[in-house]
Amino acid sequence: MTLGQTQRLPREFYERPTLEVAPDLIGKYLVTCVSDVRQAVRIVEVEAYVGVDDPACHAARGLTERTKPMFGPAGFTYVYLIYGMYNCLNVVTEPDGSPAAVLIRAAEPITGIEPMPGHNGSEKTEVSLLSGPGKLCRVLQVTTSHNSLDLTGETIYCEDRNGSPPTIIASRRIGIKVGTQRRWRFCDGNSRSLSRPASDRV
DNA sequence: GTAGTGATTTTCT
DNA sequence: GAAAATCACTACA
Numbered sequence: 001m002t003l004g005q006t007q008r009l010p011r012e013f014y015e016r017p018t019l020e021v022a023p024d025l026i027g028k029y030l031v032t033c034v035s036d037v038r039q040a041v042r043i044v045e046v047e048a049y050v051g052v053d054d055p056a057c058h059a060a061r062g063l064t065e066r067t068k069p070m071f072g073p074a075g076f077t078y079v080y081l082i083y084g085m086y087n088c089l090n091v092v093t094e095p096d097g098s099p100a101a102v103l104i105r106a107a108e109p110i111t112g113i114e115p116m117p118g119h120n121g122s123e124k125t126e127v128s129l130l131s132g133p134g135k136l137c138r139v140l141q142v143t144t145s146h147n148s149l150d151l152t153g154e155t156i157y158c159e160d161r162n163g164s165p166p167t168i169i170a171s172r173r174i175g176i177k178v179g180t181q182r183r184w185r186f187c188d189g190n191s192r193s194l195s196r197p198a199s200d201r202v
Numbered sequence: 203g204t205a206g207t208g209a210t211t212t213t214c215t
Numbered sequence: 216g217a218a219a220a221t222c223a224c225t226a227c228a
Contacts, residue, residue, distance in 0.1 A: 047220075056220065066213060084211030086221050103220060134221045144212095176220050 009158045014074035014151065018093040018100040022048040023186045025091070025102060027166035029110070029159050034141040041130055041140070043158075044166070044191040045106035047173050048184035049090070051099030055178040059099035069148040070099040077156055079137070079147040086134030089142050091151065091158070105174070105185070106131045108193045127192045166190060 009028065014021055023046075031040045051059030051070060058080070059067045069078040069092055078090035078101050090101040107130040130136045137143070142156070151157050166188035173185045187194050 049220075058220075061214090064214070080220085081212055082219060083209080083221050084219090085209075088220060090220090105220090132221070173220080 006159045006161050008152065009160060011073075011075040011152055013158075014091060014093050015095055016093070018048045018050050018102060019184065021091075021093045022046050022102045022184065023168050023170070025104075025158065026168050026186055026188050027163060029161055030104065030107060030140075030156070031159060032140045032142065032156050033154060034146075037141070039140055040110045041107035041136075042110060042163075043104060043107050045104075045185070045187040045194050047103040047105055048186075049101050049103060050184075054182070054184075056173065056176040057099070057101075059101075063099075067099065070101050072096055072148070075151045077146055077149045077151060079142060079144050081144055082134070087137035087143055088133040089137050089140075089146075103133060104136060105133050106187070106191075106194055107136055108191060129193075131193050 006029070013024070025043050025046050028043050029040050030043055031038065049057040049059075049070075051057045051067075054060055057070075058064075059070045063071055066080055067078075069076055070090070072092060073096040074093050076092045078092050079087055080090075082088055089104045091104065092101045094100045109126055109129055128135075130139060146156060149155055167190050169187055169189040170183045171185050171187070172183055
């Protein structure tokens with residue numbers, strides 16, 4: 001591996017404690033290959049979901065057909081449908097039997113890949129294009145058919161590009177009704193592509 | 203500018 | 216039958 005080149009994240013990256021993996025994913029690049037279209041985005045916002053100690057996590061209420069990937073080994077995707085119309089992409093962390101995942105909430109488009117749907121050229125559109133888990137999956141064409149995919153495989157993976165280190169900010173989680181007192185949301189304070197402004201206020 | 207509500211379908215009780 | 220880790224649109228200040 002040469003300095004400055006891209007490097008796909010190994011499975012051991014995901015096998016660490018979720019609260020270490022989540023901030024580490026900020027500033028990494030998410031690459032998808034769907035329908036022969038290769039797209040890359042820079043992750044700027046994530047949330048940690050640790051089933052054993054988190055009432056907001058789907059896995060907290062036990063193993064079901066939907067949450068099964070979270071109980072499996074690290075380095076796999078967990079995609080689910082929310083509110084009937086939006087998909088959310090998660091990265092499973094921690095070893096087999098320990099239910100935990102990191103929800104990818106927002107990312108920045110990388111110019112020079114492929115034109116993205118809904119992109120009308122303005123900077124405003126570009127910034128808000130991936131600012132939310134539902135929109136992110138819509139643009140990347142991630143659906144439940146991508147559930148339980150291997151992140152060390154070809155279709156979806158993360159990579160490190162040795163870019164400038166992001167400013168990581170922790171804040172409370174968004175869009176859930178329980179467990180909001182936990183500060184398990186991490187985002188890049190320098191990015192404008194957040195679903196909510198970076199704020200550490202409680 | 204912010205605040206409130208409808209859309210829509212899968213999953214679990 | 217009810218709830219859900221959301222988004223987009225409308226109303227109003």
